[in-house]
């Protein structure tokens with residue numbers, strides 16, 4: 001990869017600073033091994049910025065984001081700023097960044113890992129092999145339409161919101177979704193409410209025009225109410241799901257329950273299509289909120305943010321491609337893809353245009369053992385998870401991360417007897433697999449962990 005890149009980091013409120021610190025530590029460890037110098041430009045947004053400057057997204061912070069190659073964000077908000085009548089609210093920072101950076105395509109990958117299926121309210125046979133991405137339109141629709149207001153009429157109070165989409169907004173989102181589908185299982189489900197809404201009828205019309213450009217991608221239309229049902233009845237059948245802002249907001253939260261927890265799912269918001277070989281400006285954040293109930297207690301699970309950092313590497317630094325490989329499951333070395341034995345592997349990319357170059361490394365066993373033993377993953381507390389990620393990312397380096405991805409847990413302790421090990425993982429898979437495994441281990445002993 002090589003070169004230099006600037007990452008704007010907005011830790012935000014609550015547990016935001018705790019989880020972003022872990023993700024930054026991982027990036028700091030990984031980047032030099034690929035000849036990349038990362039500059040982290042840390043800013044203040046959300047509730048903290050309201051306290052400091054009276055503005056959740058000061059102009060200088062938006063400028064910081066604009067100047068960066070990518071943005072890593074924790075979460076914003078908390079009870080201190082929750083007054084619904086308040087003129088300024090932390091969430092305005094998120095909307096301002098999305099609009100200001102033109103981040104129109106929100107990617108939320110959801111997959112299941114066998115070790116965590118018990119955490120989902122759904123049955124194992126429904127969950128097995130689920131691997132989908134929701135591509136949600138992020139800067140249009142009812143969240144941005146005008147008028148949006150309350151008014152008083154002779155008949156009483158009334159309120160109005162406006163759901164409006166232009167042809168261009170719909171087309172670019174669908175192109176992004178088709179582009180992603182081509183790097184995955186080549187199946188796209190477009191979700192709308194075309195039987196009722198004019199905006200959805202336009203959506204469907206444009207989708208049918210665009211699908212002609214992607215004859216190799218299987219396409220289907222599904223109404224949003226039916227989709228809510230199919231997502232929990234037959235989630236395995238879906239690959240890429242494209243939909244507008246409001247429907248996507250609701251469906252992604254529903255889909256997150258397939259994975260058993262919101263505390264481990266990443267997201268990317270992109271200003272372009274995730275095309276192979278092309279870097280894309282993006283903002284990366286966990287899908288969970290600021291968790292004020294556990295803030296400052298050293299209990300926050302950083303994995304969703306670490307996985308978001310992995311997506312950042314893929315789409316904004318490495319030049320896209322490889323679908324949504326910031327995920328767990330297959331660690332990259334076996335013959336499984338998408339949770340299915342014998343499936344064709346998608347190309348993984350770290351170096352631009354490398355077509356799936358592998359990071360080869362020898363494991364630094366003393367460092368690994370030190371990291372594993374001192375972090376005491378077997379104790380199964382949320383605190384140990386945070387510590388272990390810090391220790392492994394700082395001392396054990398990427399090699400140790402890869403080794404952990406392959407470690408089995410005898411009696412709950414992560415140890416490795418082999419003196420050295422040669423790994424061949426795409427780097428992003430490696431991070432993802434490592435994260436999932438640790439998360440799975442901890443869930444067994446600490447089921448209350450989100």
Ligand SMILES: NC(=O)c1ccc[n+]([C@@H]2O[C@H](COP(=O)([O-])OP(=O)(O)OC[C@H]3O[C@@H](n4cnc5c(N)ncnc54)[C@H](O)[C@@H]3O)[C@@H](O)[C@H]2O)c1
Pocket residue numbers: 015019074075076077078079094262263285287288289290291292293294299300301302449450
């Ligand atoms: N993108 C964002 O910044 C974002 C998203 C959602 C909510 N919020 C804000 O966050 C605040 C809290 O919202 P909420 O409670 O509805 O949702 P939340 O996601 O913050 O928390 C829900 C539950 O999950 C737990 N949790 C969340 N992330 C966790 C993690 N990484 N590790 C361990 N446990 C975790 C929390 O402790 C809580 O019990 C609100 O002010 C809300 O507006 C921000």
